[in-house]
Amino acid sequence: MQTKEIKILVTRYENLEELITTDRELVLAARQIAETAYAPYSKFKVGAALILDNGQIVKGSNQENAATPAGVCAERSALFWANANFPNSAVKAIAISAVDQSGNRALHLSPCGICRQALLESEHRFKEPIRIILDSRNNIEILNDVESLLPLSFNGNSLTNGNNKF
């Protein structure tokens, strides 16, 4: 028997002013685009802003549907738009922010499992780590890559016993 310990690094900042300029811009963009969310069911408005390696910033918000699976999260809304319009550009970082129905920023924010999987695919596709910036009410947490959010993940290698070029 073997036990494997998996560690992740999370850097916590107390306020926006501590961030580097690009990260700060992404957080502000995520907060702004959260206002465009269509969230009549959850009343939880989420915004995501990512920056590509060409410097382009792409934003998305959650778009809900009465038939729940037909909706999409803010992260995938931004990611898929970026991948469709800039198919050769790697995502360098993504900031995520949200406000609840009282208008307060979410107490603690983290991408859902499906978005983690989608972001991981992008990270593998371009072989570039995607920095994750989580804008919660009392702090901002940054992770260095998507792998940190999804250890022991399923990926392209899982389909072919590691014998592929993903």
Ligand SMILES: [Zn+2]
């Ligand atoms: Zn999601």
